[in-house]
Amino acid sequence: MTRRTSPFARFWKRHFILSRLISFLLVLLGVSFLTFVVSSLAPSDGAEMYYLSRGITPSPQLLEETREQMGLNQPLLVQYLHWLQNLLRGDLGESYNFGESVLRQLTRKLPNTLALAGAAFLLTALLSLPLGALAAVRRGKVSDLLIRAISFVGVSVPNFWLALLLLYFLAVQLGLFPVIGTGVLKSMALPVLTLALPLSCSYVRQIRTAFLEEMGKDYYIGLKARGIPGWRIFFSHLLSGALSPIVTLAGMSVGSLLGGAAIVETIFGWPGLGSMVVDAIRVRDYPVIQGYVLWMAVIYLLAGLVTDLVCCLLDPRQRQKGFWRRNVRKEGAK
Amino acid sequence: MSGRNILFYDQVTVRYRGRTEPAAYKLTLPVPEKAVTAIVGESGSGKSTLLRLAMGLLPTGGEQAEGRVLFNGEEISTFSKKRLREIRGGEMAMVFQDPGACFDPRRKLGMQFVESYKAHRAGGKREALDAAGGILSGLGFSDPGDLFRRYSFELSGGQLQRAALGMAMMMKPKLLLCDEPTSALDPVVQAEVAGYLKDLHQKAGTALLLVTHNLGLAAALGDYIAVMEKGHLIEYGPTEQIIHSPQEGYTKRLIESVWEV
Known part of the structure; x- marks a missing residue:
């Protein structure tokens, strides 16, 4: 028996990639609207902030004129469409605080955040993949218990505290690293460690679980019964099976890392997106906040999209049906 | 049929952590070369445990508490990891x-x-x-090349079980362990797979150790039948003798239940 489905639903099911792209754009539109509406609900408006941030207390008449100038008296929807139009041209408005274009400010801070996020992510992968796999393979042995105990502690340590500990021991006591930035690589070490250590600890646990789940499947015993060497079972079978939960995990962290780590960036005085938005929030610099929220939305959605695509490619059932189409069909062998 | 035993369980006891009853208790069972030995019994009677034990692949928590398992006269538990890996799939395969x-x-x-x-x-x-390809074409695959390009989820249960048989027999093992090889298949396919099993055994001279709750299958294929109940071997002998003059009440009930069906 087949259930009746609308042509639309069928299209949605089959054209996996296309449907993901369309929903990506729709969600983005929704996020932009929400961002705009929420920041326009705030008690102080743009005109007021514009003057206050320059140390001027504006007269009511001046405020009214500026509101007229900035289009703040128009209906909300008109304002939104106007804002959206500018957005599509790449104009995110001007920072009240610095008078600089928001896009310029974002692109200026972005490389710093990218460097920090990239390094932290790489270090996390290098630490957690081998350790997680080792813990799974040596389940119940001393090495497994040790790795799990350390990672448990690591997960529980708050970011800012770890940052301060690292600063105190590695920078102040031992003098290995500068407390505050001199030279790119050296000053990056501590923030990268602060970000990567707790992340690695939670990764180790989840990677261990992913491998154990793979080892619990029937085919694992089958491979052993066939006399396949252990290293081959690991690299050629377990790894590809454990990869999709790991990719999903990584996709989520990429989002949060690329948003800039506000606390860590602030503690180490790292000029990235995180510390930028903390400053912007402090002075109610709405255009900057809006720009940041949009960026976060784009990054999270993109990471999700890429994760889905990669997982889809990792699954032979999906791969075989072609990259663009999703088709549920079963064929027999001759 | 007399001759050497390819596998010999000597007073074997297997326990699982957290369970008081052993899965096998002081069990002695010969598995002669080039013959088919069938172990029958209800599920949970410890049949599968015996196969996993021979492979050195007991499920987590399982432990051989007593006795020896001899493969070709050598005690399996003394084998190095390397030797065990060589034997698995090479000299002793499993379905x-x-x-x-x-x-x-x-x-x-x-x-x-x-x-x-x-x-x-x-x-x-x-x-x-x-x-x-040589083995598979004898197992009803007209085009093994086509099979090689497929994934397991594209095959039916029967096709897959035949492919698994091919995989197991490719290395021409001396012993093939079959754990309920037909019970996940529908009846027509069951008969087909059983036929191939018999065929493989006769052609290659591979000894079979067959675990099944299906007495009909055991009687059709087995030279010897061993009956297990709750970890104990309660009856063992040539198929004729077990089917026609069972000694134990449990065996009689097993045989009667086949006729009822």
Whole structure:
């Protein structure tokens, strides 16, 4: 028996990639609207902030004129469409605080955040993949218990505290690293460690679980019964099976890392997106906040999209049906 | 049929952590060369445990508490990891109840045949596929090349179980362990797979140790039948003798239940 489905639903099911792209754009539109509406609900408006941030207390008449100038008296929807139009041209408005274009400010801070996020992510992968796999393979042995105990502690340590500990021991006591930035690589070490250590600890646990789940499947015993060497079972079978939960995990962290780590960036005085938005929030610099929220939305959605695509490619059932189409069909062998 | 035993369980006791009753208790069972030995009994009677024990692949928490298992006269528990790996799949192969268990769903079947071959023989892809193709064409696959390009999820249960048989027999093992090889299949396919099993055994002279709750299958294939109940071997003998003049009440009930069906 087949259930009746609308042509639309069928299209949605089959054209996996296309449907993901369309929903990506729709969600983005929704996020932009929400961002705009929420920041326009705030008690102080743009005109007021514009003057206050320059140390001027504006007269009511001046405020009214500026509101007229900035289009703040128009209906909300008109304002939104106007804002959206500018957005599509790449104009995110001007920072009240610095008078600089928001896009310029974002692109200026972005490389710093990218460097920090990239390094932290790489270090996390290098630490957690081998350790997680080792813990799974040596389940119940001393090495497994040790790795799990350390990672448990690591997960529980708050970011800012770890940052301060690292600063105190590695920078102040031992003098290995500068407390505050001199030279790119050296000053990056501590923030990268602060970000990567707790992340690695939670990764180790989840990677261990992913491998154990793979080892619990029937085919694992089958491979052993066939006399396949252990290293081959690991690299050629377990790894590809454990990869999709790991990719999903990584996709989520990429989002949060690329948003800039506000606390860590602030503690180490790292000029990235995180510390930028903390400053912007402090002075109610709405255009900057809006720009940041949009960026976060784009990054999270993109990471999700890429994760889905990669997982889809990792699954032979999906791969075989072609990259663009999703088709549920079963064929027999001759 | 007299001769050497390819596998011999000598006073074996197996326990699982957290369970008071042993899965096998002081069990002695010979598995003669070039013959079919069938172990019958209800599920949970410890049949599968015996096979996993012979493979050195007891489920987690399982432990051999007493006795020896001899493969070709040598005690399995004294084998090094390397020797154990060589024996598994090479001299002693196994077929599982779930026909999908043999294959990784993420790899094409051809690659998995090659992998198995290379684990035991010094040869390339060509030799591996030739060896696999030879066995598979005897198992009802008219075009093994087509099979090699497929994933396990594309095959039916019967096809997969035949492919698993091919995989197990490719290395011409001395002993094939079958854990309920037909019970996950529908009746027509069951008969087909049973036929192939018999065929393989007769052609290659491989000894079979067959675990099943299906007394009909055991009677059709087995030279010897062993009856297990709750970890104990309660009756053992040539098939004729067990079927026609069972001594134990449990065996009689098993036989009667077949006729009822």
